[in-house]
Amino acid sequence: MARLPALLLLPLAACAGREPPPCPPGHEAALAVLDRGIHAELNVEAAALVGRPRALARGAPALRLGYGKAGFFDIPGGPGIVAHALAPLPGPAVMEALPVAALPDPAVDAPAYAVPLRDPGGFNAFLDATLPEGPLPPGRFLPARPGYSLLHTCNTWVARGLGAAGLPVSSAGTVRVSGIVAQLAAVPGACRLR
Template identity: 40%
Template sequence: MAGNAVYLVDRGWHTEIGLPVAALSGRLAVFREIFPGARTVLFGYGKKTFFTAPASSIEEYLIGPFPGPAVVQVFAMTTTPDRAYGPGAVVVLPMRRAETDRLSDFIGRDLETGRDGRPRLVAVGHRPESLFYAARSRYTLFHTCNGWVAQALGRAGLPVSDAGVVFAGQVMARAAPLACRPAGR
């Protein structure tokens, strides 16, 4: 299953999508060069001011849900998420190549590009394998990290709806039944 597996990772309040490096296509293929030696690349979405500089006061938490520019965090792993995170934190989704291509396309289209045609880097995370890129879409109360992940899975062709998604648990619950399906069904 690993060749056609996509990983949905529950990070508590936030979900991310993990793609095997071999499945990165289109605009996402550049991450093979950016992260040589990576096995899996995780993509997470969030509000720029909140995601690149975590809140340190109650006031910052209160303004977190307000609309603003968004970023996509790209995190390179030398293993797979199901091996890196604890039980129950990862749903492994079997997918056909056409589905992973559509998923790559959705994520790639949301990455703002610079003059060189590459994703526009806006910040480096706490570790060199964590980079933040400008997103074309905006973060709002109705377009959050978890809704973006559910939307991405739906655009890939999976029967996952982003309607009413607010919490990480909602995305995980909607995707969990798909872990047992044959790829492309």
């Protein structure tokens, strides 16, 4: 019986260390995944967006997108100890929509992976379905649908967005960013920007 936990860790160990190859010099992409440690984000060129998602860029050339629990992810300076204690509980979610100068966002010092945007329509529909109904409120953090839970986290949201963009990425096994990155290693055309 002592072997059972070790067997459960094998799928995670198989994913460890796998990532796409480095991008060739001068490689350009319309979509990228940012690996912020325990939190994944999407970075997309504004030109690839339409409708309400395009409005989020507010004229900037690119947009950085994230998802998280309201009252945790959207706290300036980081959440306090109470928010950390309550983080695993289900609750309302927010989507961060930050207009940025380039893809990948030069203000973020984190690994970034370029991926093909095979289905821009599906990706835009995914973003629109995440946004609140009606006119978009101003601000960097917007109420998001569906709510946050341990089954729908920042990383599962990114994986679902990549799936909507036409990539063979599943939200299963995406508790950590490494679960997304390992899947990107098998995506033709995916590469590490930095």
